[in-house]
Amino acid sequence: MHAHLHAPRPGATAMLLHDFRELFKVKVVGLVLVTGWGGFYLGSMLSGISSLQRGLLETLIGIGMVSAGAGALNQALERTTDAKMKRTADRPLASGRVPLAVGIVLGLGALILGAAWLAYTTNLITVALALLTAFTYVAIYTPLKRVTTLATFIGAFPGAMGPMLGWTAARGQVEWAGVALFAILFVWQFPHFMAIAWLYREDYARAGIRMLPVVQPDGLSTVVEALFYAVAMIPVSLTPYWLHLAGPWYAGIAVALGLVYLGYTIRFARILKAETETESRMLARDLLKVSVVYLPLLFTALMICAGVAGKGL
Numbered sequence: 001m002h003a004h005l006h007a008p009r010p011g012a013t014a015m016l017l018h019d020f021r022e023l024f025k026v027k028v029v030g031l032v033l034v035t036g037w038g039g040f041y042l043g044s045m046l047s048g049i050s051s052l053q054r055g056l057l058e059t060l061i062g063i064g065m066v067s068a069g070a071g072a073l074n075q076a077l078e079r080t081t082d083a084k085m086k087r088t089a090d091r092p093l094a095s096g097r098v099p100l101a102v103g104i105v106l107g108l109g110a111l112i113l114g115a116a117w118l119a120y121t122t123n124l125i126t127v128a129l130a131l132l133t134a135f136t137y138v139a140i141y142t143p144l145k146r147v148t149t150l151a152t153f154i155g156a157f158p159g160a161m162g163p164m165l166g167w168t169a170a171r172g173q174v175e176w177a178g179v180a181l182f183a184i185l186f187v188w189q190f191p192h193f194m195a196i197a198w199l200y201r202e203d204y205a206r207a208g209i210r211m212l213p214v215v216q217p218d219g220l221s222t223v224v225e226a227l228f229y230a231v232a233m234i235p236v237s238l239t240p241y242w243l244h245l246a247g248p249w250y251a252g253i254a255v256a257l258g259l260v261y262l263g264y265t266i267r268f269a270r271i272l273k274a275e276t277e278t279e280s281r282m283l284a285r286d287l288l289k290v291s292v293v294y295l296p297l298l299f300t301a302l303m304i305c306a307g308v309a310g311k312g313l
């Protein structure tokens with residue numbers, strides 16, 4: 001009759017699941033998996049084999065585990081700065097709900113298991129690239145964020161590795177088409193990052209993270225960087241066409257999507273003359289939303305167009 005005294009408090013299980021999702025950065029892992037799937041699919045199409053062959057699921061499991069482990073270790077290193085920022089203060093390590101030791105053990109465990117799984121199911125080059133990606137993200141990018149604005153540039157390398165990992169898992173080697181997929185993701189990140197950096201510049205300043213809008217608060221350098229990469233996005237997105245990975249239909253779609261992305265980045269430049277913080281935030285938020293829609297649309301178009309071309313292989 002006293003059993004109710006020992007029952008878990010309402011929402012405890014839900015909170016635990018929420019903490020694990022946050023610790024392992026499930027949303028970020030999701031993006032890595034989508035682009036990894038794209039790389040695997042396109043590599044398989046080039047080989048004239050179905051991407052639904054045994055290997056896709058195994059590859060995604062391994063990539064996902066390595067990515068999740070890196071995300072947890074990143075939070076272990078950033079727990080004190082996360083605690084100072086409104087948008088990250090509720091993260092499990094920053095808030096203290098998950099002990100630091102537990103976070104480190106779970107992060108290392110996921111990283112090691114993921115690498116071992118990739119070694120067993122794919123090839124050594126994929127394992128090496130996955131570990132290099134995790135190392136760059138955790139050991140180089142994370143601490144540099146408090147030192148230099150160049151951290152954003154360095155962080156774009158591990159951020160762009162998803163499709164390359166999928167490609168090498170399918171093909172067993174680094175090739176120009178795989179590099180092109182990496183380049184697309186690399187360049188895409190900058191307008192996306194600049195929008196986030198502008199939205200949360202006060203948070204970043206409070207935590208001592210040296211993002212461009214923090215170091216140069218007038219916003220000019222933020223706009224210039226976003227515009228430079230939004231312009232570069234159009235020719236870079238066409239590299240799969242130039243490498244004969246996809247045909248003219250893809251090229252047309254890529255140019256159209258790139259012009260929309262560029263248009264919203266040009267619109268983002270109005271933050272320099274925005275009369276209110278509300279207007280300024282709206283411009284940044286709109287660019288952020290468009291960037292998040294642009295990437296899956298581009299990859300979907302590439303996979304469909306390459307798939308149609310692949311039927312002729």
